[in-house]
Amino acid sequence: MPPTDESSNRSDPSSERSTFASVRRLYPYVRAALPRLIGGLVASLGASLMALAIPRVLQWVTDGPLTAGAREHDWSGLIWSVVLVALLGAGEAGLILLRRTLVMFPGTRVEAVMRMALFRHLQDLPIAFHDRWPGGQLLSRIMGDLGLLRRWLVFGILQLVVSFVTIVVGVGLLVVTGGWLGIIFLCGAIPVTVLAFRFSRKYRKISRLSQDQSGDLATTVEESVHGIRVLKAFGRGSDALDQFTDQAEELRETEIRKATTDAGLTTALRVIPEVTQAVALVVGTYLVASGDMTLGALVAFFTTTAVINGPVVDLGMTLSMTLNARTAVDRFFEVIETVNPLTDPDVPADLPAVTPGQGGHVAFRNVTFQHDDAARPVLDRVDLELPPGTTTALVGLTGSGKSTLAMLPPRLFDVTAGVVEVDGVDVRDMTRAQVRERVAVAFEDPTLFSASVRDNVLLGVADTVPEAEREALLNQALEVAQAHFVADLPDGVDTRIGEEGLSLSGGQRQRLALARAIAARPRVLVLDDPLSALDVTTEEAVTARLRDVLVATTSLIIAHRPSTVALADRVAVLQGGRITAVGTHQELLARDPHYRYIISSLEEDYETHDHDRSAAPDADAESHSQSHSQSQEALS
Numbered sequence: 129m130p131p132t133d134e135s136s137n138r139s140d141p142s143s144e145r146s147t148f149a150s151v152r153r154l155y156p157y158v159r160a161a162l163p164r165l166i167g168g169l170v171a172s173l174g175a176s177l178m179a180l181a182i183p184r185v186l187q188w189v190t191d192g193p194l195t196a197g198a199r200e201h202d203w204s205g206l207i208w209s210v211v212l213v214a215l216l217g218a219g220e221a222g223l224i225l226l227r228r229t230l231v232m233f234p235g236t237r238v239e240a241v242m243r244m245a246l247f248r249h250l251q252d253l254p255i256a257f258h259d260r261w262p263g264g265q266l267l268s269r270i271m272g273d274l275g276l277l278r279r280w281l282v283f284g285i286l287q288l289v290v291s292f293v294t295i296v297v298g299v300g301l302l303v304v305t306g307g308w309l310g311i312i313f314l315c316g317a318i319p320v321t322v323l324a325f326r327f328s329r330k331y332r333k334i335s336r337l338s339q340d341q342s343g344d345l346a347t348t349v350e351e352s353v354h355g356i357r358v359l360k361a362f363g364r365g366s367d368a369l370d371q372f373t374d375q376a377e378e379l380r381e382t383e384i385r386k387a388t389t390d391a392g393l394t395t396a397l398r399v400i401p402e403v404t405q406a407v408a409l410v411v412g413t414y415l416v417a418s419g420d421m422t423l424g425a426l427v428a429f430f431t432t433t434a435v436i437n438g439p440v441v442d443l444g445m446t447l448s449m450t451l452n453a454r455t456a457v458d459r460f461f462e463v464i465e466t467v468n469p470l471t472d473p474d475v476p477a478d479l480p481a482v483t484p485g486q487g488g489h490v491a492f493r494n495v496t497f498q499h500d501d502a503a504r505p506v507l508d509r510v511d512l513e514l515p516p517g518t519t520t521a522l523v524g525l526t527g528s529g530k531s532t533l534a535m536l537p538p539r540l541f542d543v544t545a546g547v548v549e550v551d552g553v554d555v556r557d558m559t560r561a562q563v564r565e566r567v568a569v570a571f572e573d574p575t576l577f578s579a580s581v582r583d584n585v586l587l588g589v590a591d592t593v594p595e596a597e598r599e600a601l602l603n604q605a606l607e608v609a610q611a612h613f614v615a616d617l618p619d620g621v622d623t624r625i626g627e628e629g630l631s632l633s634g635g636q637r638q639r640l641a642l643a644r645a646i647a648a649r650p651r652v653l654v655l656d657d658p659l660s661a662l663d664v665t666t667e668e669a670v671t672a673r674l675r676d677v678l679v680a681t682t683s684l685i686i687a688h689r690p691s692t693v694a695l696a697d698r699v700a701v702l703q704g705g706r707i708t709a710v711g712t713h714q715e716l717l718a719r720d721p722h723y724r725y726i727i728s729s730l731e732e733d734y735e736t737h738d739h740d741r742s743a744a745p746d747a748d749a750e751s752h753s754q755s756h757s758q759s760q761e762a763l764s
């Protein structure tokens with residue numbers, strides 16, 4: 129199973145922050161929705177105050193119309209009180225409806241805005257960030273956490289404030305109107321406060337663990353689905369299932385701990401008011417019997433406690449919802465506050481005018497590159513010039529830093545020291561859009577998106593380019609990349625490919641990725657072993673057509689095959705992170721022992737590959753060996 133990086137997210141850097149301070153950071157996202165949220169809060173408060181007013185009416189009815197009025201046969205007071213209670217009840221229901229209507233829309237809006245902001249930021253963050261963060265963790269934050277937050281905004285936060293106000297106002301009324309009974313009820317608030325405080329501290333940690341474990345689980349699903357072919361091919365499906373089962377079990381145990389902690393508080397919140405009510409009933413009965421309290425006051429007392437009990441019992445649920453939302457906010461901000469070190473300059477450089485159809489000038493000047501977490505640099509004081517219109521093959525042993533070097537001109541990484549220039553301008557002084565206009569890349573491992581062939585290939589072509597020109601670029605790029613198979617797809621260039629679409633072979637995918645880089649008409653083309661998955665016949669055909677395109681472009685090609693080296697005007701040798709030799713293939717063969725060693729290793733690999741293919745009953749075998757000898761000829 130591919131390992132999941134669980135360590136990067138286990139720390140909880142915001143654990144020192146209070147829940148209020150954590151949640152306050154949402155302000156920029158909820159600002160636009162605040163009027164409606166506040167309106168919803170006012171409606172909720174109004175509804176609970178109406179609920180609290182009903183016991184006062186009942187006290188007045190009991191002590192007035194029910195006793196004095198009945199004695200004097202005056203029913204009007206009774207009728208009015210019934211009408212008043214009905215109006216208060218209807219008002220309460222109306223305000224609850226109003227609250228729902230007011231908060232529903234802003235809740236979903238805030239969720240959508242935060243989701244878009246997070247996605248935009250993820251797109252902007254550099255490759256180094258995505259190398260460190262497992263996809264499932266990001267997925268669970270962008271989907272699960274923000275869904276939790278919406279539910280809290282629509283319901284939890286209002287419920288929390290309303291519960292708090294109802295309890296405070298209700299207990300205040302009990303103390304003012306109920307005398308000793310109120311004080312007995314108030315005593316119950318002490319254990320409730322202590323328990324709620326302890327619950328918050330414990331639940332916060334479990335909530336964080338649970339949401340992180342959900343992310344790990346999502347990562348496992350994502351990696352297993354992504355690598356389903358490898359898992360099946362190696363018969364490792366059951367290992368994937370074992371890992372998934374272990375993680376799912378861990379999450380289940382955490383959820384049980386969460387539910388048990390929640391249930392403990394809820395039970396206490398149910399029992400404590402019941403006990404205080406029982407004590408108050410004994411004392412209240414005594415007070416009424418001794419004439420120190422009216423019957424109406426006793427009825428009002430118990431009706432008020434009934435109104436307060438609901439929010440007290442719900443406090444467990446409201447608190448857990450709030451703590452889950454706080455975790456979601458922390459996890460959201462951990463990503464959104466990650467600073468992107470690869471930013472656009474405040475004042476982009478004035479770029480020199482370029483001659484169309486002529487390649488750019490690329491220069492690596494004293495370039496050092498080191499990964500943040502690495503002990504030593506991958507590239508060490510590299511100097512390399514790529515003159516306009518030339519094709520340079522970059523060769524080196526595996527792990528020598530070729531792919532890293534190729535990622536510097538398109539600013540997929542920034543140098544640690546030194547400068548990478550395109551047309552005489554440091555790429556860090558250009559906006560990323562300016563860099564992407566000049567430099568296109570095709571990787572060995574091609575990524576295609578769930579879209580048509582046309583959209584995949586024209587990804588790097590500006591939308592402003594006229595339709596006819598786009599069509600010409602598409603056809604030319606497909607032709608150079610020898611992607612003739614597209615014509616046989618069910619809907620030609622409009623066939624949907626990628627994850628949800630038609631599956632393509634590795635070689636077909638590589639050809640589309642190459643076509644994408646060519647269609648962008650870059651001044652600088654970086655090809656990271658772009659032909660590795662092609663059969664030899666196709667590789668020969670692509671190589672032949674690619675030469676025509678490369679004339680108008682400055683190219684850097686990472687070569688793992690002798691035939692790819694044959695494409696180049698010159699070759700640069702990378703050894704231990706340094707460029708140790710630059711020259712034509714012949715010159716280097718004559719004077720550089722390390723180059724001879726690399727070429728013989730490449731040929732050896734190629735021979736093995738060739739042998740494998742010849743051994744297979746492959747229709748291409750004959751043309752394959754023929755092409756191989758052509759490559760050898762080109763190289764010799």
Ligand SMILES: Nc1ncnc2c1ncn2[C@@H]1O[C@H](COP(=O)(O)OP(=O)(O)OP(=O)(O)O)[C@@H](O)[C@H]1O
Pocket residue numbers: 259499500501502506524525526527528529530531532533
């Ligand atoms: N994120 C990272 N953190 C630390 N080291 C890294 C990271 N990514 C790559 N490396 C290391 O950088 C070195 C150069 O890697 P790179 O992919 O550039 O080599 P390469 O020459 O292209 O290899 P290959 O020919 O096998 O593709 C390797 O030793 C690799 O382990």
